[in-house]
Amino acid sequence: xxxxxxxxxxxxxxxxxxxxxxxxxxxxxxxxxxxxxxxxxxxxxxxxxxxxxxxxxxxxxxxxxxxxxxxxxxxxxxxxxxxxxxxxxxxxxxxxxxxxxxxxxxxxxxxxxxxxxxxxxxxxxxxxxxxxxxxxxxxxxxxxxxxxxxxxxxxx
Amino acid sequence: xxxxxxxxxxxxxxxxxxxxxxxxxxxxxxxxxxxxxxxxxxxxxxxxxxxxxxxxxxxxxxxxxxxxxxxxxxxxxxxxxxxxxxxxxxxxxxxxxxxxxxxxxxxxxxxxxxxxxxxxxxxxxxxxxxxxxxxxxxxxxxxxxxxxxxxxxxxxxxxxxxxxxxxxxxxxxxxxxxxxxxxxxxxxxxxxxxxxxxxxxxxxxxxxxxxxxxxxxxxxxxxxxxxxxxxxxxxxxxxxxxxxxxxxxxxxxxxx
Numbered sequence: 001x002x003x004x005x006x007x008x009x010x011x012x013x014x015x016x017x018x019x020x021x022x023x024x025x026x027x028x029x030x031x032x033x034x035x036x037x038x039x040x041x042x043x044x045x046x047x048x049x050x051x052x053x054x055x056x057x058x059x060x061x062x063x064x065x066x067x068x069x070x071x072x073x074x075x076x077x078x079x080x081x082x083x084x085x086x087x088x089x090x091x092x093x094x095x096x097x098x099x100x101x102x103x104x105x106x107x108x109x110x111x112x113x114x115x116x117x118x119x120x121x122x123x124x125x126x127x128x129x130x131x132x133x134x135x136x137x138x139x140x141x142x143x144x145x146x147x148x149x150x151x152x153x154x155x156x
Numbered sequence: 157x158x159x160x161x162x163x164x165x166x167x168x169x170x171x172x173x174x175x176x177x178x179x180x181x182x183x184x185x186x187x188x189x190x191x192x193x194x195x196x197x198x199x200x201x202x203x204x205x206x207x208x209x210x211x212x213x214x215x216x217x218x219x220x221x222x223x224x225x226x227x228x229x230x231x232x233x234x235x236x237x238x239x240x241x242x243x244x245x246x247x248x249x250x251x252x253x254x255x256x257x258x259x260x261x262x263x264x265x266x267x268x269x270x271x272x273x274x275x276x277x278x279x280x281x282x283x284x285x286x287x288x289x290x291x292x293x294x295x296x297x298x299x300x301x302x303x304x305x306x307x308x309x310x311x312x313x314x315x316x317x318x319x320x321x322x323x324x325x326x327x328x329x330x331x332x333x334x335x336x337x338x339x340x341x342x343x344x345x346x347x348x349x350x351x352x353x354x355x356x357x358x359x360x361x362x363x364x365x366x367x368x369x370x371x372x373x374x375x376x377x378x379x380x381x382x383x384x385x386x387x388x389x390x391x392x393x394x395x396x397x398x399x400x401x402x403x404x405x406x407x408x409x410x411x412x
Contacts, residue, residue, distance in 0.1 A: 017218040021227040091312075092340075095272035141223060144256075146264035147312045 002045045004054065005069045006061050007034040018120075018141060025136040027128040032075050032121035036087065037061075040113040053108045059099065073121070076155055081123040083155035084130075086138060088118045088148050130154065161404035164191040164204030166234070166250075168214035168225045173247065173363060177210040180366040183390075184397035186404070193230040201233050205404050206243035209250025211305070211361060221265060221308040222252030231257045241354045243291050243400055248306055251347070251357040260348055260357045262314035268339035269310055277307040278338050281375055282346075284323040284360060285330050290349045291403045292356045292396050293322055299330045300392045301375045302360040304338060304346075309359040311341040311348065322356060323347035362393035 015033045022028055037060060039045060047070055055063050077083055096114045104110055120142050124133055134152065143150045163186050165174050178188050189204055190196075215224035225231065231253065238244055238259050246254040255263040268275040281303050286296045313319045323346040326332045337344045339359075347358030364370055368382050368389040376382075382389050390398075 013216060014218045017215055017224045021219075021224050090266070092266070092269060093272055094269065094274055141219060141227065144220065144223075144264045146262065146314050147266040 002039045002041070002047075002050060002070065004037040004039070004050070004060070005034055005071070005073050006037065006066050007032065007068075007073065007075075009065050009067050015120075021141060022137055027125035027132070028122070028137060029081050029125060030078075030121075030123040032073075034073060034119050034121065036117045036119050038115045038117070039109075039111045041109070041111045043110075045109055045111070049109045053103065053106065057106060057108075059102050059106070076121045078123050080126065082126050082128065084122040084124065084133060085153045085155060086120040086122060086142060087151045087153070088120075088143055089150070091147055091149055160185070160187045161205040161401065161407075162187045162189050162203065163400070163404075164189050164201060164207045166207060166209045166230060167192045168209075168212070168228070168253075169194070170214045170216055171210055171212035171249070173211035173361065176361075176363040177208055177247065180363040180394070180397050181208070181400075183366060183388075184394065184401045186397070186401050191230065193225070193228050196230065198233060201230065201237075204242075205407070206400060207234060207237060207245070209244075209246045209253055210363070211248030211250060214249055214253065217249075217308070220256075221306075222249060222254075222256040225249075225253045226256035226258075231259075235259060238350070238355060241352050243403060244355045245292060245400070246355070246357045247361060247363065248309075248359055251359050252308060254355065254357040259355060260350055262318035263348060263357075264312045265308050265359070266310040266312050267308050268306070270334070270337070270340040275339065277305075278309070279303075279305045280338065281372060282338055282360070283326050283328050283330075283336065284346045285326045285332070287322050289320070290322055290353045290356045292399050294399055294403075296395055296399075299326060299328065301328075301365070301371065302346075302362065302393065303364045304360045306339070306359055309339045309341065309346075311343075311345040311359075313342060316342075319343060319345060320349050320351065321345045321347070322349050323358060323360070362396045365391045365393040366397060367391045367394070 015031045019031045163181050181188050252265045254260045285299050288294050324344040325337045327336045332344045368391045
């Protein structure tokens with residue numbers, strides 16, 4: 001299993017609008033929106049081949065406007081603020097079989113399955129309780145719990 | 157002309173169906189007032205007898221469709237109007253905003269998906285069976301053609317009891333099938349109401365079917381004959397706006 005973190009190279013208007021909508025919530029310092037693509041394979045994937053797939057083809061991301069990392073993006077951490085990673089999953093499962101078939105046809109890597117989740121990086125003023133983050137930031141706007149589930153993990 | 161009651165048409169940055177909505181309302185004898193979310197004041201808002209949120213892409217569908225608009229001041233005012241049971245119609249993006257805001261409670265419009273396959277944005281004519289359980293649909297117990305135009309129109313509910321269907325996708329003969337459900341909605345639902353029946357949140361576009369001439373030939377093969385007699389012949393969805401006009405006239409007479 002290998003995770004690819006993706007985010008827009010240009011200004012993320014989703015994050016700007018979400019931050020503006022939540023501007024009255026105490027302690028919120030910054031929001032970042034990104035994607036997590038999880039690749040499953042029978043054998044460990046060669047990271048150089050994955051990077052080639054991401055930079056030479058547009059079947060996973062558009063490399064012209066999307067940045068990527070194979071490790072957690074640096075913006076998830078902040079020296080002064082408490083940071084959280086909000087990972088969102090649709091309750092209704094989505095099949096990516098067609099996409100998997102296209103990737104395997106390219107012959108750069110061979111995968112058995114993949115998932116694509118949306119996620120948010122949240123920076124909070126130090127000392128805000130995690131339950132307040134859920135009550136004021138996460139459930140009012142970033143997640144709709146009728147159709148989505150989420151995990152909220154505290155950063156370093 | 158039944159009424160000159162005033163319907164407020166609520167505008168957000170990205171609303172793009174306001175002109176057709178205005179045309180459908182005025183054709184039904186209603187007066188309209190633009191209510192831009194960024195500039196209208198409470199007095200202007202409260203002067204309206206009913207409200208419509210037209211279709212479009214408010215705030216570019218950022219975060220998810222309708223999510224940012226639902227946090228705006230004008231939606232707080234709309235909640236208060238709903239408390240007074242004023243008629244409220246949300247079309248397409250307006251429907252998404254009503255769900256996001258909780259005016260239609262415990263409801264979500266998720267990305268179109270049939271089974272495990274995402275379908276992407278859908279733009280086509282479909283058929284819906286209509287129930288007469290709202291002020292807008294009284295007397296309409298029939299199957300009607302209507303266009304849909306959305307990427308996030310799959311109704312989901314917190315519990316099955318939260319779903320109060322007004323329109324359900326179906327075959328032209330009224331049979332509800334998986335094939336006639338274009339976006340994978342729960343129970344084929346295309347439109348819902350609240351418990352009081354004063355709110356109608358619908359994903360299809362009635363303002364694109366209020367005149368016969370708006371219908372495509374494959375839906376109305378005898379269109380030419382009808383239009384020859386009357387170029388302004390009402391279409392199948394005029395009755396929805398006409399019902400609103402009738403309701404508002406009745407209300408003003410009742411309260412006079």
